[in-house]
Amino acid sequence: xxxxxxxxxxxxxxxxxxxxxxxxxxxxxxxxxxxxxxxxxxxxxxxxxxxxxxxxxxxxxxxxxxxxxxxxxxxxxxxxxxxxxxxxxxxxxxxxxxxxxxxxxxxxxxxxxxxxxxxxxxxxxxxxxxxxxxxxxxxxxxxxxxxxxxxxxxxxxxxxxxxxxxxxxxxxxxxxxxxxxxxxxxxxxxxxxxxxxxxxxxxxxxxxxxxxxxxxxxxxxxxxxxxxxxxxxxxxxxxxxxxxxxxxxxxxxxxxxxxxxxxxxxxxxxxxxxxxxxxxxxxxxxxxxxxxxxxxxxxxxxxxxxxxxxxxxx
Amino acid sequence: xxxxxxxxxxxxxxxxxxxxxxxxxxxxxxxxxxxxxxxxxxxxxxxxxxxxxxxxxxxxxxxxxxxxxxxxxxxxxxxxxxxxxxxxxxxxxxxxxxxxxxxxxxxxxxxxxxxxxxxxxxxxxxxxxxxxxxxxxxxxxxxxxxxxxxxxxxxxxxxxxxxxxxxxxxxxxxxxxxxxxxxxxxxxxxxxxxxxxxxxxxxxxxxxxxxxxxxxxxxxxxxxxxxxxxxxxxxxxxxxxxxxxxxxxxxxxxxxxxxxxxxxxxxxxxxxx
Numbered sequence: 001x002x003x004x005x006x007x008x009x010x011x012x013x014x015x016x017x018x019x020x021x022x023x024x025x026x027x028x029x030x031x032x033x034x035x036x037x038x039x040x041x042x043x044x045x046x047x048x049x050x051x052x053x054x055x056x057x058x059x060x061x062x063x064x065x066x067x068x069x070x071x072x073x074x075x076x077x078x079x080x081x082x083x084x085x086x087x088x089x090x091x092x093x094x095x096x097x098x099x100x101x102x103x104x105x106x107x108x109x110x111x112x113x114x115x116x117x118x119x120x121x122x123x124x125x126x127x128x129x130x131x132x133x134x135x136x137x138x139x140x141x142x143x144x145x146x147x148x149x150x151x152x153x154x155x156x157x158x159x160x161x162x163x164x165x166x167x168x169x170x171x172x173x174x175x176x177x178x179x180x181x182x183x184x185x186x187x188x189x190x191x192x193x194x195x196x197x198x199x200x201x202x203x204x205x206x207x208x209x210x211x212x213x214x215x216x217x218x219x220x221x222x223x224x225x226x227x228x229x230x231x232x233x234x235x236x237x238x239x240x241x242x243x244x245x246x247x248x249x250x251x252x253x254x255x256x257x258x259x260x261x262x263x264x265x266x267x268x269x270x271x272x273x274x275x276x277x278x279x280x281x282x283x284x285x286x287x288x289x290x291x292x293x294x295x296x297x298x299x300x301x302x303x304x305x306x307x308x309x310x311x312x313x314x
Numbered sequence: 315x316x317x318x319x320x321x322x323x324x325x326x327x328x329x330x331x332x333x334x335x336x337x338x339x340x341x342x343x344x345x346x347x348x349x350x351x352x353x354x355x356x357x358x359x360x361x362x363x364x365x366x367x368x369x370x371x372x373x374x375x376x377x378x379x380x381x382x383x384x385x386x387x388x389x390x391x392x393x394x395x396x397x398x399x400x401x402x403x404x405x406x407x408x409x410x411x412x413x414x415x416x417x418x419x420x421x422x423x424x425x426x427x428x429x430x431x432x433x434x435x436x437x438x439x440x441x442x443x444x445x446x447x448x449x450x451x452x453x454x455x456x457x458x459x460x461x462x463x464x465x466x467x468x469x470x471x472x473x474x475x476x477x478x479x480x481x482x483x484x485x486x487x488x489x490x491x492x493x494x495x496x497x498x499x500x501x502x503x504x505x506x507x508x509x510x511x512x513x514x515x516x517x518x519x520x521x522x523x524x525x526x527x528x529x530x531x532x533x534x535x536x537x538x539x540x541x542x543x544x545x546x547x548x549x550x551x552x553x554x555x556x557x558x559x560x561x562x563x564x565x566x567x568x569x570x571x572x573x574x575x576x577x578x579x580x581x582x583x584x585x586x587x
Contacts, residue, residue, distance in 0.1 A: 010489060067466055092487075093489070095453055096455075096466070096468060097456075099454075100456050100460040102420075102549065103421060103460045103461060104460060108419075108421065108549035109419075109420060109550070112451075121553065126449075126555060127339050129558065130339070130557065131341050132555070132558055133554065133556070134553040134554050134555075138548065138549055138550065139549070176466070177496070178496045180483065180495065180496045181493070182491050182493055183491060187490070245358065267335075276581075278573075278577075288563050290563060291564040292566075292577070294567055294568075294569055301569055301574045301577065303574070304572075304573070305574035306574075308578040309578055
């Protein structure tokens with residue numbers, strides 16, 4: 001059976017849900033190695049030990065670096081582990097690193113994967129999730145970026161000893177890109193949009209007030225999203241944008257409030273398991289793909305639903 | 315208009331001819347390739363053309379000797395996307411037109427585009443959209459940076475260029491941070507829809523575009539073999555592609571004061587709460 005390598009550019013004390021899903025996917029393979037391009041704390045190691053990893057390769061960066069360090073680390077890790085498949089997260093940074101390495105090492109790259117079988121057949125979404133396709137490498141290392149919410153996080157063993165090794169980087173790439181400033185984003189207590197089980201999203205119809213959307217999201221322990229109309233209007237940050245030029249989400253439940261559902265918007269949410277839509281306009285295209293639709297005023301429907309959920313859970 | 319005394323910039327902006335997202339798009343069940351009959355310039359590439367033209371305008375304009383070359387690869391009709399870029403202000407076009415390109419994955423595509431850019435020669439900056447709207451991988455710009463050994467400045471939310479130092483600075487989202495990244499040219503720049511507002515070509519621009527030239531080249535012209543690109547040159551093979559069943563509209567109710575409760579009933583029924 002092939003062996004797998006998982007790559008994390010960064011790792012906090014608790015691996016993110018998407019990172020734990022990658023580790024679960026890697027545990028299907030005979031041997032799985034994790035390479036991390038930053039420090040790995042003892043707390044993080046204790047959690048990592050539950051995923052049956054054969055080895056942890058660590059190569060912290062020196063100072064503030066962009067893509068060059070990640071490329072050097074992943075290149076060295078692929079060579080040392082001799083893995084046939086490399087699994088990374090599906091965000092822009094990681095998929096770019098994987099794709100560059102595929103070029104450098106004459107391998108293959110597949111993005112937007114939802115599954116990787118042990119015979120290295122990758123299942124992926126095409127055309128914004130309207131097609132499902134399967135692909136494989138014609139030879140060379142297979143680099144795959146895996147969408148969050150595709151694999152169920154499933155830690156197995158506990159208390160296993162994790163072999164940690166510092167990864168030697170032979171010839172560090174000279175940095176072509178300099179980080180000249182870094183701005184931290186506001187931290188939210190809500191789940192991460194791409195990883196959340198429930199997403200409540202608002203559009204033009206919220207009319208500047210995301211309060212009802214946030215309130216229902218909190219009642220459902222979900223994340224808050226938005227259409228491009230709402231982010232362009234400045235009612236909420238661009239990070240919340242769902243759609244062709246924002247993030248793609250695939251939660252168990254997607255509640256669309258005051259979003260008409262243009263094609264570019266649908267592209268970011270149509271693989272959700274269940275879609276609920278609230279819109280004043282009975283002709284809004286979003287109703288064509290909604291499992292449950294309400295023609296009504298979201299400023300009345302959302303608070304009523306949030307209150308009812310809290311009442312039932314009390 | 316600033317009167318910089320910088321060396322003329324040679325910019326290649328990559329444009330892709332893609333099936334119109336406003337229509338139903340299909341993958342052919344025999345060839346496993348995308349039906350490209352109703353194609354247009356990928357709307358996200360308009361931000362790239364705008365960024366390239368705006369950059370030149372801020373550096374003394376085309377009169378100062380700067381060039382913006384709109385480049386594409388693909389079948390005959392792909393030149394329509396180059397024409398659109400010329401209307402938006404690009405100064406000339408180049409079209410890598412060869413049947414052997416069909417079925418190229420990102421590795422083969424970046425190989426062909428890198429060879430095309432090297433064929434153009436002495437390029438300072440390659441500008442692209444954030445993603446194509448068909449394959450949506452968004453990784454070809456990074457692969458071009460790798461192949462050309464150019465700095466990778468991708469997914470730009472905002473762009474600044476200093477003509478004197480030839481330094482390009484972008485803002486980009488990265489994990490839970492927004493970074494400002496800088497590099498000296500040559501670079502590959504990919505541009506998000508946050509970076510600018512693409513212009514609509516006016517009548518004068520459309521007429522002017524008719525006088526601009528589009529050079530057509532084949533794989534042989536850029537010293538690539540047919541087996542290095544297309545399906546033969548790809549490192550991935552597609553085994554199958556299946557249309558997911560279309561989502562069907564479920565129950566739609568009118569709110570008569572209790573729709574919030576009905577919504578919670580529905581969620582409970584679906585075991586979502």
